[in-house]
Amino acid sequence: MPTAAPMLAVGFGLGMISAPLADLILGQVAHHHAGSASGLFKTAAQLGIALGTALTTVIFFIHISAGTRGSAVSTAFTNSLCYVVGTLITMWVLMLLLPKPTRTS
Template sequence: MLLSLGELAGATIAAKSAGRFARRLLQAGALVASAAMATHGLQADRGQADLTLVAMTAPVILIGFGLGMVGGPLADMSLARVPHEDAGSASGLFNTAMHLGLALGTALTALVFFATTGGSPDAALNRDAFITVLWWVGSLLALMWALMFCLPKQANNQGD
């Protein structure tokens, strides 16, 4: 629920300011989510006693906030230079790629988690797997940030 609230806030801000900040908004969202994942990973690494619901609230909300900033305007930015006559096909391809990415990301995240735990119910091992997944996903978000430089600076056809 906290992740969803953060994502709603991030998407709301993105919808109101995407025209002004365009690609920078997406990149800021990716950095916010990546930094929040790193913070959450460091927090979890300190020990189980410190990992309370209250302590997890801020990083989880910030992860959602950053992802919300990326999710909304990503389609507009990705499809900005597609000719009008190809918009339907490009939109379908974009949506298919997004669904494939979500499915593949979920599967790979689970693979990393269970490869780390080996299926063990040991709490310490599961915490280590959780931390590994946070670093893995946070690193991929940082890579996504770098790839966003390939997006046009504006969502409309004004060019770079």
């Protein structure tokens, strides 16, 4: 149960970041390049997820050794999730610094 709060924060953070970022990036692309831009955006997102998962796993295994059981695993998992939450908060703050999209009617 102690890991539910950080996982909730991660899910909330991803939801807060992914949709506005896609709107901001793909909204600047010409219509005839929309398909290519969408594919490139999705590929970059998948690459980011893969690298993020790998780095989180590295952080997890830095805090424990092979064969560790019990509360040490929970502590390592919590430390890994704290890293992820910190990264998502940093990304959210940086997104506030991005230029606001202009609406053309």
